[in-house]
Amino acid sequence: MPATRAPHVIVIGAGAAGLAAADLLRRRRVAITLVEARERLGGRIDTRVDPVLGLALEHGAEFVHGRPPRTLALARRARAGIREIPDRHQRPQGGRLVDAGDAFSSAQALLGRGGRDDEAVEASIHRELVGRRARGVSTLARELVRGFYLADPRTASALALARLSRALEQLGGETAHRVVGGYGRILAPLTRGLRGGEGDLRLGTVVEEIRWGRGEVRIRARGRTGARLAPIAGSHAVVTVPLPLLQGDAIRFVPSLPAGKRSAAARLTMGPVVKVLLRFRRPPWAGSGRRPVFLHVPGAPIPVFWTLAPVDAPVLVGWAGGPSAARVAGRRERDLLRATLRSAARGLGRPQGELEELLDGAAVADWTREPFTRGGYAVFPVGSDGASEALAGSVEGTLFFAGEATAGALAGTVEGALLSGERAAREVLGTLR
Numbered sequence: 001m002p003a004t005r006a007p008h009v010i011v012i013g014a015g016a017a018g019l020a021a022a023d024l025l026r027r028r029r030v031a032i033t034l035v036e037a038r039e040r041l042g043g044r045i046d047t048r049v050d051p052v053l054g055l056a057l058e059h060g061a062e063f064v065h066g067r068p069p070r071t072l073a074l075a076r077r078a079r080a081g082i083r084e085i086p087d088r089h090q091r092p093q094g095g096r097l098v099d100a101g102d103a104f105s106s107a108q109a110l111l112g113r114g115g116r117d118d119e120a121v122e123a124s125i126h127r128e129l130v131g132r133r134a135r136g137v138s139t140l141a142r143e144l145v146r147g148f149y150l151a152d153p154r155t156a157s158a159l160a161l162a163r164l165s166r167a168l169e170q171l172g173g174e175t176a177h178r179v180v181g182g183y184g185r186i187l188a189p190l191t192r193g194l195r196g197g198e199g200d201l202r203l204g205t206v207v208e209e210i211r212w213g214r215g216e217v218r219i220r221a222r223g224r225t226g227a228r229l230a231p232i233a234g235s236h237a238v239v240t241v242p243l244p245l246l247q248g249d250a251i252r253f254v255p256s257l258p259a260g261k262r263s264a265a266a267r268l269t270m271g272p273v274v275k276v277l278l279r280f281r282r283p284p285w286a287g288s289g290r291r292p293v294f295l296h297v298p299g300a301p302i303p304v305f306w307t308l309a310p311v312d313a314p315v316l317v318g319w320a321g322g323p324s325a326a327r328v329a330g331r332r333e334r335d336l337l338r339a340t341l342r343s344a345a346r347g348l349g350r351p352q353g354e355l356e357e358l359l360d361g362a363a364v365a366d367w368t369r370e371p372f373t374r375g376g377y378a379v380f381p382v383g384s385d386g387a388s389e390a391l392a393g394s395v396e397g398t399l400f401f402a403g404e405a406t407a408g409a410l411a412g413t414v415e416g417a418l419l420s421g422e423r424a425a426r427e428v429l430g431t432l433r
């Protein structure tokens, strides 16, 4: 089925990857239709303004790791400032908070040191530290693998983790930043002109089927009431949905995707993540010395917390990633909240009842229950070498793939998602020359 009409690209998913792809295509005067299941743009970037404090709270992506060029360029275009977060990691010990900063850097360095794809990160930590008195470092390294990379150290590929860790290090990733006014602001320059001209935006449209042949795609989707909508026809599709949507049968490809593509998706997994945001009437850490920045509570149901530093606000964000998230995911909100307060109380060395009294508002973001995400971000198990790249490959010059899971060493980041979207758009443009 050769393309005979003017190119018309259907971009599926309006997260960072889809928006970046649509923007680049539109700027090259290629007609696009951007199809998004949710009623909002941004996907895993989900900034919401707290009604009491008037501050941006991040239910999804929160940190700009290092100085990633694409993200920073968008922030500049949006005139959004970027503020550095003090690099202070603390943990409770003997009733007070002690600094874990040096051990944290050593743990990062340990993960970046190499490793093999057929070796789990647990084995490489063990080998690297054998004979050395570095229990604190190895505990933190495991915590990082679980909490930050959302993976289980017993199954995560040591090679993939080293690559991810080095890629972040190259961006200066040890220093985290916040976008002033919220992450969502960096997307504003990409959303201009989505309607009118070359743009056509369809929110609340859930893609169920992608029927394709060379140079032709036909999308079947359901609308807000669940009714089948008229097919959307185009010449190419850029698919940016999260990994689990490609692994299962949520979206049917007719004919099926090539076996290599399906096996690439199957070799990756989605790491679970649960975030709980707590707003207090006054800071629950008041009187206990300096305001915490990152607070680690190993072994607690919610093992990591952070404040909104450098912004001064009575807010604690609880984070469970990987195996910790798997243990609490799907719980009723009330139970999850109780577990979060118990963990925070342990971390701050305060009675749980005191935190309950101070609590003024809470929100749970259980990403495993989001039907259009189904987890946090892609995880690379042993044997996944090359899977992200294979997932990124195009099919017969017609189907193109983007999204964080296709971003190789920058998977799991906003920067990776943005770059992947631009890469897919350039691939489409390459077929039009």
Ligand SMILES: Cc1cc2nc3c(=O)[nH]c(=O)nc-3n(C[C@H](O)[C@H](O)[C@H](O)COP(=O)(O)OP(=O)(O)OC[C@H]3O[C@@H](n4cnc5c(N)ncnc54)[C@H](O)[C@@H]3O)c2cc1C
Residues within 6 Å of the ligand: 012, 013, 014, 015, 016, 017, 018, 035, 036, 037, 038, 041, 042, 043, 044, 045, 059, 060, 061, 062, 063, 064, 065, 205, 206, 207, 208, 240, 241, 242, 245, 250, 251, 273, 275, 367, 372, 373, 375, 376, 377, 402, 403, 404, 405, 411, 412, 413, 414, 415, 417
């Ligand atoms: C809790 C959390 C915290 C994070 N923290 C950070 C961080 O601090 N820093 C960082 O750099 N990264 C972070 N990330 C990762 C970052 O958010 C992602 O890598 C990035 O936003 C992914 O963008 P994407 O476009 O690939 O996917 P998404 O943003 O998920 O976009 C995909 C879009 O596809 C849509 N979709 C799905 N199914 C369909 C369908 N059937 N039909 C139509 N549309 C569909 C979805 O609704 C979604 O809008 C975090 C992620 C999570 C979940």
